[in-house]
Amino acid sequence: MIGRPCVCLLVVIGASCGSSHSTPPAPTLLEVTLPDLSRADASVQQQVRERFAAMQQTLARHGTTDAERGQAYGDMGKILQASEYYDAAEPAYLNAQRLMPREPRWPYFLAHLHKSKGDVARSITSFRRVLEIVPDDVPTLIWLGRMYLDQGQPDQAEQLFVHARQLAPREPAVLHGRIRCRAIPSPRARSCGRDVRPAADRRSRS
Numbered sequence: 001m002i003g004r005p006c007v008c009l010l011v012v013i014g015a016s017c018g019s020s021h022s023t024p025p026a027p028t029l030l031e032v033t034l035p036d037l038s039r040a041d042a043s044v045q046q047q048v049r050e051r052f053a054a055m056q057q058t059l060a061r062h063g064t065t066d067a068e069r070g071q072a073y074g075d076m077g078k079i080l081q082a083s084e085y086y087d088a089a090e091p092a093y094l095n096a097q098r099l100m101p102r103e104p105r106w107p108y109f110l111a112h113l114h115k116s117k118g119d120v121a122r123s124i125t126s127f128r129r130v131l132e133i134v135p136d137d138v139p140t141l142i143w144l145g146r147m148y149l150d151q152g153q154p155d156q157a158e159q160l161f162v163h164a165r166q167l168a169p170r171e172p173a174v175l176h177g178r179i180r181c182r183a184i185p186s187p188r189a190r191s192c193g194r195d196v197r198p199a200a201d202r203r204s205r206s
Contacts (some may be wrong), residue, residue, distance in 0.1 A: 027066075029098065034048065040083055047079060047087075051075060052076060058072035068104065069095075074106055084114060104133040104137065114126060124151075130160065145158075145164065
């Protein structure tokens with residue numbers, strides 16, 4: 001009669017030990033569907049449909065990695081964004097970001113998508129996420145700095161522009177940044193005229 005409780009105890013201990021090495025749960029993904037393509041040219045419709053089919057094939061293939069699925073979702077988001085189907089592109093990018101959380105391309109593209117839709121707060125959040133992954137990304141520093149200037153927040157912008165100058169001291173866009181900083185009636189922002197070095201966005205992301 002004593003042996004049975006001991007067996008149960010060992011089973012419980014074994015289960016608890018095994019759970020400590022369990023893999024993290026898979027990220028929750030959003031549904032990605034084709035939008036109404038009737039307003040697009042025939043060639044654009046074909047490209048979008050081909051990309052959607054390629055994404056579905058990748059997702060259905062056994063043994064695909066998170067990076068492969070994330071890339072498939074990201075590629076889908078890019079073609080939808082390029083075709084100005086912003087609402088349809090967003091869940092694709094969000095899935096890519098969840099599957100590849102250390103990849104800066106997806107929050108970068110999301111930031112521009114939100115910017116195109118006029119959602120400044122979410123655009124700023126996405127640009128900040130890029131900098132959490134790659135703090136020295138000059139195009140992101142400049143885009144985020146300009147957005148802060150547009151929102152009348154020169155102090156936040158100044159920090160980003162100073163950092164960008166250290167990384168890219170010869171960028172021609174510095175003049176535009178200096179003009180904008182000097183136009184802001186803030187004592188601290190006026191010093192930005194000596195420190196700003198915005199960089200032209202030469203980003204080429206594939």
